[in-house]
Amino acid sequence: MASVSEMYDVTWEEMRDKLRKWREDNHRNSEQIVDVGEELINEHASKLGDDIWIIYEQVMIAALDCSRDDLAWVSSPSDMSSSSEQGTCLQELKRQFPGSQRVKRLAGMRLEALEKYEDASKQYDSILQDDPTNTAARKRKISILKAQGKSAEAIRELNEYLEQFVGDQEAWHELSELYINEHDYGKAAFCLEELMMTNPHNHLYCEQYAEVKYTQGGLENLELSRKYFAQALKLNNRNMRALFGLYMSASHIAASPKVNATVKKANVKYATWATNQINRAYQLAGRGTKENKCSVKAVEEMLESITMS
Amino acid sequence: MAPELLLDSNIRLWVVLPIVFITFLVGVIRHYVSILLQSDKKLTLEQVSDSQVLIRSRILRENGKYIPKQSFLMRKFYFNNQEDGFLKNTKRKVVPPSPMTDPSMLTDMMKGNVTNVLPMILIGGWINWTFSGFVTTKVPFPLTLRFKPMLQQGIELLSLDASWVSSASWYFLNVFGLRSMYSLILGQDNGADQSRIMQEQMSGAAMAMPADTNKAFKAEWEALELTDHQWALEGVEEELMSRELDLDGMFSKELPTGIF
Numbered sequence: 001m002a003s004v005s006e007m008y009d010v011t012w013e014e015m016r017d018k019l020r021k022w023r024e025d026n027h028r029n030s031e032q033i034v035d036v037g038e039e040l041i042n043e044h045a046s047k048l049g050d051d052i053w054i055i056y057e058q059v060m061i062a063a064l065d066c067s068r069d070d071l072a073w074v075s076s077p078s079d080m081s082s083s084s085e086q087g088t089c090l091q092e093l094k095r096q097f098p099g100s101q102r103v104k105r106l107a108g109m110r111l112e113a114l115e116k117y118e119d120a121s122k123q124y125d126s127i128l129q130d131d132p133t134n135t136a137a138r139k140r141k142i143s144i145l146k147a148q149g150k151s152a153e154a155i156r157e158l159n160e161y162l163e164q165f166v167g168d169q170e171a172w173h174e175l176s177e178l179y180i181n182e183h184d185y186g187k188a189a190f191c192l193e194e195l196m197m198t199n200p201h202n203h204l205y206c207e208q209y210a211e212v213k214y215t216q217g218g219l220e221n222l223e224l225s226r227k228y229f230a231q232a233l234k235l236n237n238r239n240m241r242a243l244f245g246l247y248m249s250a251s252h253i254a255a256s257p258k259v260n261a262t263v264k265k266a267n268v269k270y271a272t273w274a275t276n277q278i279n280r281a282y283q284l285a286g287r288g289t290k291e292n293k294c295s296v297k298a299v300e301e302m303l304e305s306i307t308m309s
Numbered sequence: 310m311a312p313e314l315l316l317d318s319n320i321r322l323w324v325v326l327p328i329v330f331i332t333f334l335v336g337v338i339r340h341y342v343s344i345l346l347q348s349d350k351k352l353t354l355e356q357v358s359d360s361q362v363l364i365r366s367r368i369l370r371e372n373g374k375y376i377p378k379q380s381f382l383m384r385k386f387y388f389n390n391q392e393d394g395f396l397k398n399t400k401r402k403v404v405p406p407s408p409m410t411d412p413s414m415l416t417d418m419m420k421g422n423v424t425n426v427l428p429m430i431l432i433g434g435w436i437n438w439t440f441s442g443f444v445t446t447k448v449p450f451p452l453t454l455r456f457k458p459m460l461q462q463g464i465e466l467l468s469l470d471a472s473w474v475s476s477a478s479w480y481f482l483n484v485f486g487l488r489s490m491y492s493l494i495l496g497q498d499n500g501a502d503q504s505r506i507m508q509e510q511m512s513g514a515a516m517a518m519p520a521d522t523n524k525a526f527k528a529e530w531e532a533l534e535l536t537d538h539q540w541a542l543e544g545v546e547e548e549l550m551s552r553e554l555d556l557d558g559m560f561s562k563e564l565p566t567g568i569f
Binding site for chain 2 (some may be wrong): 004007008010014018032035036132133163164165166167168189190193194196197198200224226227228230231233234237238243269270273277280281284285
């Protein structure tokens with residue numbers, strides 16, 4: 001099987017830098033991380049120096065995601081390297097940092113992967129006894145509840161967690177997702193508002209918020225959703241979802257019987273503008289080739305069918 | 310113009326450069342010593358939680374205009390309400406950590422003094438004693454006569470321009486000047502950064518110390534009372550539709566393939 005460096009013709013430094021970029025951006029492309037990281041660990045361990053520990057952590061989490069037990073914790077001598085036997089990620093980390101809480105958390109994650117949820121929970125509790133401010137252990141406990149399908153408890157625990165740590169954006173996003181799954185859109189909107197306040201330039205939060213408001217329904221919420229779709233578009237002109245959302249919310253408001261004439265006129269104007277932009281985008285995508293002419297036509301017909309006069 | 314003095318090049322070799330080296334090495338040693346002597350600062354859950362609440366309140370003030378008016382008012386009410394607003398009613402048990410009562414603060418202060426101030430005084434004095442009696446260098450800008458006794462320690466010449474300084478002042482110049490070198494070599498936040506430490510001592514009261522939590526809450530409450538909601542999204546549709554969408558480069562033929 002060809003190695004990553006052979007397939008893409010890259011040096012070990014580039015692989016290491018790529019891993020760092022994935023780490024910083026918090027990507028979850030676990031299979032790629034395992035491929036690149038495994039090769040780095042097996043072939044270039046000596047050259048990495050102290051970087052290797054954080055790479056072990058990153059690769060171990062990715063390996064748990066891909067069910068690569070051999071890499072994550074079971075020891076097995078590798079055939080590729082002729083030198084001494086390969087420790088595995090968790091073993092190496094335990095050897096280097098005995099008594100570290102970060103490593104304990106990784107051991108807990110391994111137990112979670114084995115579905116030994118009680119043992120994992122006990123492990124996290126012991127971390128929290130030592131250090132009550134450790135957020136990672138708390139969040140893992142909540143993920144255990146989520147994995148077991150106990151979403152109501154997970155929501156409750158997450159709320160308690162957020163009462164203590166109000167600034168944790170990852171947690172707010174997770175809570176909004178949980179609420180959306182429970183169809184509690186009002187509370188999901190609250191969580192997304194927190195996220196919008198802390199990240200005012202992130203068009204994705206605006207768009208998600210607008211979608212939640214649109215799902216809630218009702219004239220006020222539709223107006224709000226139209227505004228936030230517009231904001232998302234303003235922040236990122238290429239957000240097609242927001243463009244469609246703008247079109248849908250504007251046309252729904254225009255079609256509603258409760259609005260007066262001026263509001264209806266304004267919304268029809270918005271909807272037509274959105275239609276033009278969608279057409280433009282599809283034509284750009286198609287560039288006039290034969291196959292795409294059909295899809296452009298389909299979009300036009302769809303838009304015409306939704307548009308009220 | 311002041312007479313130009315020609316200094317012996319031996320001065321350059323045996324005075325200027327050694328002082329630079331000494332200052333630099335002492336700084337590096339100070340950095341590692343401070344790492345060894347560092348004590349762990351354990352934060353309590355309450356402190357972490359409080360600092361985050363303060364951040365949230367501040368963000369509400371600054372970015373509240375991006376959320377709908379109703380939501381903003383809801384949050385403002387939660388924080389500032391007369392009966393049970395969080396900022397109004399939460400009183401933390403305040404124990405002002407004075408140096409006398411809190412032993413860990415005392416040792417921290419002592420360690421800080423020992424690592425930073427003491428070496429500076431000792432080495433400054435030693436350099437003054439060793440490299441005395443001659444002029445070391447000239448500062449590039451003219452100075453008044455007032456600076457003479459300060460900068461020309463050990464040189465008893467009345468007619469000498471105040472720009473010519475002794476080795477002691479060259480040492481102090483180095484202590485402050487090598488700060489950027491330390492950041493280059495030891496990374497940010499290094500223990501050899503003298504002036505940063507002095508700045509911290511001066512602004513220590515402004516940091517998030519536990520004694521100030523109540524005051525911080527009160528300050529936030531007042532600031533939040535004053536904030537109004539100016540919805541940033543009032544005319545967003547008009548702004549958006551005033552021009553066509555910028556769809557350039559949206560559909561490029563180059564798709565990213567694989568990992569690299």
